[in-house]
Amino acid sequence: EAGVTQSPTHLIKTRGQQATLRCSPISGHTSVYWYQQALGLGLQFLLWYDEGEERNRGNFPPRFSGRQFPNYSSELNVNALELEDSALYLCASSLFGGETDTQYFGPGTRLTVL
Amino acid sequence: GDSVTQMEGPVTLSEEAFLTINCTYTATGYPSLFWYVQYPGEGLQLLLKATKADDKGSNKGFEATYRKETTSFHLEKGSVQVSDSAVYFCALNGRIGANSKLTFGKGITLSVRP
Numbered sequence: 212e213a214g215v216t217q218s219p220t221h222l223i224k225t226r227g228q229q230a231t232l233r234c235s236p237i238s239g240h241t242s243v244y245w246y247q248q249a250l251g252l253g254l255q256f257l258l259w260y261d262e263g264e265e266r267n268r269g270n271f272p273p274r275f276s277g278r279q280f281p282n283y284s285s286e287l288n289v290n291a292l293e294l295e296d297s298a299l300y301l302c303a304s305s306l307f308g309g310e311t312d313t314q315y316f317g318p319g320t321r322l323t324v325l
Numbered sequence: 326g327d328s329v330t331q332m333e334g335p336v337t338l339s340e341e342a343f344l345t346i347n348c349t350y351t352a353t354g355y356p357s358l359f360w361y362v363q364y365p366g367e368g369l370q371l372l373l374k375a376t377k378a379d380d381k382g383s384n385k386g387f388e389a390t391y392r393k394e395t396t397s398f399h400l401e402k403g404s405v406q407v408s409d410s411a412v413y414f415c416a417l418n419g420r421i422g423a424n425s426k427l428t429f430g431k432g433i434t435l436s437v438r439p
Contacts, residue, residue, distance in 0.1 A: 254427075312425075
């Protein structure tokens, strides 16, 4: 069974540009989560999508946004990139989004903002 | 809000040594608890989990017991191997209502010497 996949593996942008990151969940999973792993800041929750709707949002500015498609894949968009947006962005999926439900992570997209 | 505190690192051990990594948490309600492992250049892998008090999670020789009275979920392994060298994250999902998300500790780097 295929795991969570993310693309691209690496992304290099300049300040002010927009970045789009993509995630495909494990087959059968309806919930998709996005996390940011920035140096010195640890792993921080960004967004949670379930059944096409945004269910929860972390403490990030509105220029971080996303969506979930009918096939449950998801996109994370970061507008007006800043240097501090450089980080590893991890996507996770789970069956139904409950607190006992396990989140399975993809390999991540490394975003570098120059 | 929810929080997870892990012991300070890094930790360096010799092969076959006993491992303990401390993790304590603060949460409203009854969270599920997780240990994830991150190998260099990769995403997170679930190591083990426990969803209620006194549950013991175990996998690949690692164990952790959900202790509600001490709000702890310490990770242990009786005999570490060089291949266990990685970063270990303790996490909780304290979903209340619609707000499902993982809250992570800062992670601890484990290096095992041959």
